[in-house]
Amino acid sequence: MSRRTVAVILLAVGFLGLPANAYIGPGAGFAILGSFMVFFLAIVAAFLAVLIFPVRAVVRMVQVRRQGNHPFVKRVIILGLDGMDPELAERFMAEGKMPNFKRLAEQGCFRRLKTTLPAMSPVAWSTFATGVNPGKHNIFDFLMPDRKTNLPVLSSTRIREPERTLKLGKYVIPLQRPSIQLLRKSQPFWKILGEHWIFSHVLRVPITFPPEKFYGAELSAMCVPDLRGTQGSFTCWRTERSGAKPTGGMELVLSKSDDGFRGFIPGPQNTLSASREELVLPFELKRRADGGWELRLQGHRLPLAEKKYSEWVRLKFKAAPGVKVSGLAKFMLLKAGDAPELYMTPLNLDPENPAMPVSHPGFFSAYLAKLFGPFATLGLAEDTWALNERVLDEDAFLKQAWDFYEEREKLFFHCLSRTRQGALVFVFDHTDRIQHTFFRCLDPSHPLYGSAEAEKYRGAIEEVYLRADELLGRVLARLGRGDALMVMSDHGFKSFxxxxxxxxxxxxxxxxxxxxxxxxxxxxxxxxxxxxxxxxxxxxxxxxxxxxxxxxxxxxxxxxxxxxxxxxxxxxxxxxxxxxxxxxxxxxxxxxxxxxxxxxxxxxxxxxxxxxxxxxxxxxxxxxxxxxxxxxxxxxxxx
Known part of the structure; x- marks a missing residue:
């Protein structure tokens, strides 16, 4: 590695847990209203971009000439590993299990830093982005009280429906855009870089929803809602009720039909309708000739195998003539046989046609989806509540988490190859989710430590660190002269x-x-x-x-x-x-x-x-x- 290459590992000590209402969201109505106006606004934005391009190009040339031609580094890569714990990292490095981290620590430096008060992801990543304490960036927790009712609301985002509407029969037509506001204050450093015409790729950094305009490209992460406006609510269908009352999702009953069952997928509330009914998609679960099950919806036939995830399925809900809202979901047949059970992930916003803004510029998410196919956009995509409530078992949860990781890995290395100068900031959060859900397997004092599941999955967290080391090795191999690399975490981990x-x-x-x-x-x-x-x-x-x-x-x-x-x-x-x-x-x-x-x-x-x-x-x-x-x-x- 070149002497000019700067390597830093920032691993802050802390402790985090998500709120019980991980499904409380900023409001479902925006999904329909956003879809209604997206086409018109896209045309206007494209027209304006063409008009002002010559002016922007001239301004940029002048700015670049003022910068000078000899920066200390040309490319800065910040690799975020949410929740990576310094004690565990040091242990695995000492045991020879993380050779790339050890090499980076020896060639660069390894430092423990104090995290924020309180020590949780939305607070710490906001401080990372802005360089200020929570009193200056306004993020103190996942939740905050609505001061009128004292009930919990999301701390990072405020969504308001349009105040001006026109009622036409059974439809309510918005006359202005819905309001969606990022409540994090102060300026992120990539916006300051942009003011000096330094381009940044910023992907999946928490508390970047809605995305802000700056000279760069951004894909939002934590607190991006699902299509229903929640922070991630699953759906499962059974032939009869289990008696459980799901906290983080819905349990629905399948109705018997010829050669199978019928059901419906609940979607967002239709805010273009005066009655504001919930949009639904009907489906059928039919027996195949080989005795297996097949999901039929919207003209598609999807073969299902027990304990196997489907590919992403695009679901389109019709809100009004010419207005459809699109979402993505994966399905899994939890149980085959004569009484099947079906699971569906939370309805992710479709990156090719998002009902809410998930990227800047707006086409960036669609560009990535065209290159690599559909991917999870939900801020907290790993379905921890389905695991908490035993709808998913450990194998199904881990498969989901690692599938999402592989999607993000493709996005990361693409942006790394495209960032020849400037900054790339990318946060992987599987490190956080898997540690949250498997720390019971490491702590002998935890009340679940002696369970069969804890015994079976003792190595789940170690695998997270080993694969992080593999990721780092691939990054190091792509570094050159004039590159600076930081590998950092927002907090550490302890047992709950x-x-x-x-x-x-x-x-x-x-x-x-x-x-x-x-x-x-x-x-x-x-x-x-x-x-x-x-x-x-x-x-x-x-x-x-x-x-x-x-x-x-x-x-x-x-x-x-x-x-x-x-x-x-x-x-x-x-x-x-x-x-x-x-x-x-x-x-x-x-x-x-x-x-x-x-x-x-x-x-x-x-x-x-x-x-x-x-x-x-x-x-x-x-x-x-x-x-x-x-x-x-x-x-x-x-x-």
């Missing part, structure tokens, strides 16, 4: 053994009060806000019920709020788990002492620094409380 319900703790301490003396609250519906001073939402945040901010606030801003923040933070620090004797919370942080910036009013007032093994429990994430403060984590999501 025990859940702490912060709302239950607040209830016990008297900060949160339920109506009629009730000892529980489901998504805040039983909370007496006239007597509640604090509530918890998301993974690590406690919010004061502040006057002038919350609709039913009672805590006065200023001295009263500051004293309450300090009091809660002090009580949380050193909080013990009575069942294990362990310290569950290392420290409570007053956000106004730990963060700084113009967006602090949107931050949780108190941030929680958990000890290893602890996290907000699944129910508390959404605002529920019960008499039980601590509980075992018995889901596959275990890191």
């Amino acid at each position: 053994r025990r859940g702490l319900n912060l709302n239950s703790w607040l209830l016990q301490q008297g900060y949160l009060v339920c109506q009629n003396g009730s000892g529980s609250a489901e998504m805040f519906k039983d909370v007496d806000w006239s007597r509640t001073r604090a509530y918890a939402l998301g993974l690590s945040g406690i919010y004061l019920n502040l006057k002038g901010r919350e609709a039913r606030g009672i805590v006065a801003p200023g001295g009263e709020a500051a004293a309450l923040r300090k009091e809660i933070a002090q009580k949380l620090t050193g909080l013990k788990d009575p069942d294990t004797g362990e310290t569950a919370v290392l420290r409570g942080y007053d956000a106004y002492e730990s963060l700084h910036g113009p967006y602090l009013e949107n931050a949780p007032d108190v941030l929680v620094g958990y000890n290893t093994g602890y996290r907000m429990d699944w129910e508390g994430t959404l605002g529920s409380a019960s008499a039980r403060i601590f509980s075992d984590n018995l889901k596959s999501w275990s890191g």
Whole structure:
């Protein structure tokens, strides 16, 4: 490797978990409205691009001449491996299992960096992109409260339907575009590079939805919704109900027909219709001559094999005459025989014809899809909830995760070959998803460690690191003089053994009060806000019920709020788990002492620094409380 080649590994230590409502999205209606206007807007954009091209070309020539011809490096490659843990990486390097990482560390450098507070992907990657603390970029969690209702909403994106519409019979025609807004503030570094006419490819960096305009190309990732407007909801069909109540998807019943069964695929809400009905696609599941099953929909016949994924299937939902919205899904026959069971992935936006913007320029996703075929666009594409709820088993989940990885690998190496100068930033997130779902296999103290599944998949996480090393080797082989390489992570990984319900703790301490003396609250519906001073939402945040901010606030801003923040933070620090004797919370942080910036009013007032093994429990994430403060984590999501 050339001396001019700069090699850095940035592996930050931290701990992350996704909110229980990974399916809460920014709104489904945009899908239909976006499809309605996309053709017209594409024509206008293309026309304007042709008109202003000569002017842009002249400006660029002038700018390039001002830059000088001798930069220190010509090409910077930032390879993001979401959640790669420095301790595990060091262990595998020492064991000789990651020779390419070891070589890179020796020829460049290996450093552990402090991650963000709180240590979770949307927060850390936003700091990476902008170079500022959360108080300046406005991302503090996956979720934030709607201040009017205190219910959870997505923290990174706000979608609003058009205010001006025209009703024509049963249809409602939008007279303006829907609004879709990225809530992350401050400028990402690739936008600054673009102002100096340095081109960047930026693919799958979290919190880039909707994509921003800059001199470069971008493909969005984390928080891109599915076609229904959720953060990823699966569908499964059975011949009779299982009795389970899926949290992250839907269970539907097949109806008997000649030689098989009938069903329907639920799609997005039709916002072009006055009745706003859900769009659906009917399908049939028919017996083949060989005794197997065949899926028939939209004129296609798709042979299905048990425990095997189909290829991507393009599904088109008709919203109005001439208006169709397109999505992608894969199917798997979970169970064959006389009572078949069918699984469908979340409905991904179609990169060739996305109903919402997933790339900049708008044609970039279509260009990639034309080159390499359909690919997953959902921000959290790996279906962790289907695994949590045992709709998918470990083999099916891993197959899905690695299939998506291979799609992204093709995109990465294509962009690497096309980036001869400038910057390439690409984040792989299979490292995060597989560690989240298989850490129970590594931690002897985890309540699921002794299960047959944990025993069978002890090596699942090691494979992630070994294949990351293989990926790095292929990248190193493509480096030349004047190249700079960074391999980085946003946080590390620890086990999630025990859940702490912060709302239950607040209830016990008297900060949160339920109506009629009730000892529980489901998504805040039983909370007496006239007597509640604090509530918890998301993974690590406690919010004061502040006057002038919350609709039913009672805590006065200023001295009263500051004293309450300090009091809660002090009580949380050193909080013990009575069942294990362990310290569950290392420290409570007053956000106004730990963060700084113009967006602090949107931050949780108190941030929680958990000890290893602890996290907000699944129910508390959404605002529920019960008499039980601590509980075992018995889901596959275990890191």
